[in-house]
Amino acid sequence: MRSAAINHAPSTVEKRNFQRVRVNIYGRYMLEDRTEHPCQVMDMSPGNVALRCNQTGRPGEKVIVYLDHLGRIEGVVTRTMADGFAMTIIASDRKRDKLAAQLTWLANKHELDLPEDRRHERVAPRKAISTLQLADGRQYACRIIDLSLSGAAVELDVKPALGVQVILGTMRGQVVRHFEDGIAIEFAVVQRPETLDAEFN
Incomplete structure (x- = not known):
């Protein structure tokens, strides 16, 4: 056969x-x-x-x-x-x-309110103050609460809509969650540790 x-x-x-x-x-x-x-x-x-x-x-x-x-x-x-x-x-x-x-x-996972996927360890960066830029060019000062290779939790005064494309420092990503004092961002690509160190540490 x-x-x-x-x-x-x-x-x-x-x-x-x-x-x-x-x-x-x-x-x-x-x-x-x-x-x-x-x-x-x-x-x-x-x-x-x-x-x-x-x-x-x-x-x-x-x-x-x-x-x-x-x-x-x-x-x-x-x-x-x-x-x-x-x-x-x-x-x-x-x-x-x-x-x-x-x-x-x-x-x-969003409908079920499941916990976020913790693929990468989250750490508090040494340089916590950064800038968040929206697609239309508006920029806001922000404070990074914690950071991983795949995303960040950011404290800031405005809350861009879920799914909005943003740039945190030089890292492109999008808003994936809101919380009381800010937003969670998922980076467009998983970052290398040395890239994050150069940017935020």
Whole structure:
């Protein structure tokens, strides 16, 4: 019995079973020419993902993506869009099951008020006073309560809306939570320890 060829496109049944969810995840991806680019997930299922980015791949091009919370995934570009591209995820059944569980958790964690994902240790920076800049150029003095490789808790007088893009010092990110005295920011990419040290310590 001849083994079946690997088919990169999901079958009709697979497409029907995979429900895409809107999740707010940042990451990086590498194209076949080995260039790396930042990206943001628009929506995702265990079988495919739509990425918002500046540099799109070609249909049929293999892509490796590293996503916050989810790790490394591989796939093939299926179509390009004005602000990004969609790709089919190539993964084992076990990996797809794991992705399904992770996506369900990510999609529901805000509604369920689950604790934040503490992937990285939070520390109080030595240089706590910084500047928060909004996309329209407005700037506000702020105090960093604590900081990790993936985000920061910031005390300030204004509360930008959830999902708003901001720059803390030189770190790009977005507002993911409000609390009494300020906001929590998730960085667009996971930072290196030496980058944070140079910026805030």
